Amino acid sequence: MQNQTLISTQHLVKQYPIGGRQFTALRDITVSFQKGEFTGLVGPSGSGKTTLLNIIGALDNPTEGSAIVLGRDTQTLSHRQAARLRSEHLGFIFQTYNLLPIYTVFENVELPLLLLNMSATERKNAVMQALEWVGLLDKVNSRPAQLSGGERQRVSIARAMVKKPDVVLADEPTANLDADNSHNILRTMVQLNHDLQTTFLFATHDDKVIRYLRRKITLRDGKIAEDECLSI
Numbered sequence: 001m002q003n004q005t006l007i008s009t010q011h012l013v014k015q016y017p018i019g020g021r022q023f024t025a026l027r028d029i030t031v032s033f034q035k036g037e038f039t040g041l042v043g044p045s046g047s048g049k050t051t052l053l054n055i056i057g058a059l060d061n062p063t064e065g066s067a068i069v070l071g072r073d074t075q076t077l078s079h080r081q082a083a084r085l086r087s088e089h090l091g092f093i094f095q096t097y098n099l100l101p102i103y104t105v106f107e108n109v110e111l112p113l114l115l116l117n118m119s120a121t122e123r124k125n126a127v128m129q130a131l132e133w134v135g136l137l138d139k140v141n142s143r144p145a146q147l148s149g150g151e152r153q154r155v156s157i158a159r160a161m162v163k164k165p166d167v168v169l170a171d172e173p174t175a176n177l178d179a180d181n182s183h184n185i186l187r188t189m190v191q192l193n194h195d196l197q198t199t200f201l202f203a204t205h206d207d208k209v210i211r212y213l214r215r216k217i218t219l220r221d222g223k224i225a226e227d228e229c230l231s232i
């Protein structure tokens with residue numbers, strides 16, 4: 001497969017003001033990601049994983065440097081343009097699932113499609129396919145409170161994947177799951193990565209995730225300490 005760069009950062013710096021001083025969370029991050037990668041940002045707590053993921057997801061701006069995501073320099077985007085980049089091209093998976101409790105599984109997965117120009121039939125087909133990917137067709141009318149943690153995370157994967165995004169950004173997706181559920185979730189993501197060529201980028205310090213990665217980028221004190229290709 002020919003390399004196609006989907007994301008690149010140039011000399012990214014992120015500082016947060018704390019008590020009248022600047023705390024540097026990311027220092028001079030220059031890195032790129034190709035289509036179809038299954039890559040993790042790993043490193044100790046506070047090393048900058050989530051900060052980098054949020055900048056790549058156009059949820060936050062760098063203090064210096066740039067992030068080019070699918071050809072767009074995120075810093076030059078208006079709020080509306082950033083929202084459009086996210087809704088059309090990016091899927092998000094969070095450790096706390098972020099499902100809406102009053103909605104059914106179907107409605108939760110359908111939500112990202114309501115922002116796109118799709119008919120009700122197209123939406124229904126896409127939702128049912130996404131629920132099939134994660135093996136949850138039998139829970140389509142359940143509400144999040146009626147699901148186990150692993151099932152909730154599978155709903156959140158379906159919600160992230162339903163529009164077949166170019167990139168899925170997953171922040172500690174297994175943090176609240178036991179070993180069996182973590183492996184099931186990871187196997188589903190590996191399958192979707194393989195079948196749809198979706199690029200996956202994780203922030204994690206979970207060994208259960210790390211063993212599935214094909215590339216591991218270790219952050220330490222806001223810098224890239226190591227960038228390794230893994231043979232799995």
Ligand SMILES: Nc1ncnc2c1ncn2[C@@H]1O[C@H](COP(=O)(O)OP(=O)(O)OP(=O)(O)O)[C@@H](O)[C@H]1O
Nearest residue numbers: 016018023025044045046047048049050051052203
């Ligand atoms: N909004 C903020 N204001 C001030 N400091 C922040 C803010 N967000 C993050 N930080 C600091 O930036 C550093 C990096 O945080 P980040 O959440 O990116 O780390 P992480 O590697 O994802 O950690 P964890 O594994 O614990 O989630 C931390 O020291 C954190 O306290």
